[in-house]
Amino acid sequence: ETGVTQSPTHLIKTRGQQVTLRCSSQSGHNTVSWYQQALGQGPQFIFQYYREEENGRGNFPPRFSGLQFPNYSSELNVNALELDDSALYLCASSGGWRAGANVLTFGAGSRLTVL
Amino acid sequence: AQTVTQSQPEMSVQEAETVTLSCTYDTSESDYYLFWYKQPPSRQMILVIRQEAYKQQNATENRFSVNFQKAAKSFSLKISDSQLGDAAMYFCAYRIAGGDDKIIFGKGTRLHILP
Numbered sequence: 526e527t528g529v530t531q532s533p534t535h536l537i538k539t540r541g542q543q544v545t546l547r548c549s550s551q552s553g554h555n556t557v558s559w560y561q562q563a564l565g566q567g568p569q570f571i572f573q574y575y576r577e578e579e580n581g582r583g584n585f586p587p588r589f590s591g592l593q594f595p596n597y598s599s600e601l602n603v604n605a606l607e608l609d610d611s612a613l614y615l616c617a618s619s620g621g622w623r624a625g626a627n628v629l630t631f632g633a634g635s636r637l638t639v640l
Numbered sequence: 641a642q643t644v645t646q647s648q649p650e651m652s653v654q655e656a657e658t659v660t661l662s663c664t665y666d667t668s669e670s671d672y673y674l675f676w677y678k679q680p681p682s683r684q685m686i687l688v689i690r691q692e693a694y695k696q697q698n699a700t701e702n703r704f705s706v707n708f709q710k711a712a713k714s715f716s717l718k719i720s721d722s723q724l725g726d727a728a729m730y731f732c733a734y735r736i737a738g739g740d741d742k743i744i745f746g747k748g749t750r751l752h753i754l755p
Contacts, residue, residue, distance in 0.1 A: 560743075570743065573742070633683045634684070636683075
């Protein structure tokens with residue numbers, strides 16, 4: 526059973542550019558969520574995708590957008606990058622709500638630096 | 641709004657000793673879940689232990705146990721027989737039962753294990 530894989534692991538962009546981060550969910554999982562973890566902070570929920578649609582969003586502006594594909598993999602897109610977007614972006618997948626709490630499986634993240 | 645507070649930015653413990661990490665949270669919900677996640681230098685968030693709010697019995701997982709005080713909104717993690725591999729950032733986290741995969745994390749406690 527493969528876990529959650531994310532790419533790229535590190536990348537550097539400049540202000541105003543756009544970035545796309547990718548995530549492959551764990552086998553059997555149909556829900557993907559994205560988190561932003563700034564240095565020295567806990568992760569913050571960006572949004573969640575289920576059945577290729579966004580169905581939950583945190584307090585992030587519209588320039589943060591995403592996609593989910595039929596194979597449940599996902600992309601996070603950030604437009605018009607700002608310096609404060611520098612962070613570790615974590616992807617997590619889950620099998621959907623069943624009895625008990627969803628257990629999220631996290632990837633190792635993509636470290637984005639905006640100069 | 642739900643919040644999670646970890647008041648100990650860093651802690652140290654001697655190998656083989658016991659350490660307790662503190663966490664308080666605030667919510668008006670009655671049905672929710674609490675978690676402790678571990679984030680080692682590899683960056684991948686690993687679930688250590690979880691607690692369903694409706695259960696009075698404290699969760700245990702091998703050397704890890706929690707002290708869940710629902711009325712006080714307190715959720716501490718006890719690590720017994722500390723091992724070098726326990727060194728990591730530990731995040732206390734909360735999620736409402738049902739709904740999306742939004743987890744609210746605290747700012748974390750960095751745990752050092754002294755040989």
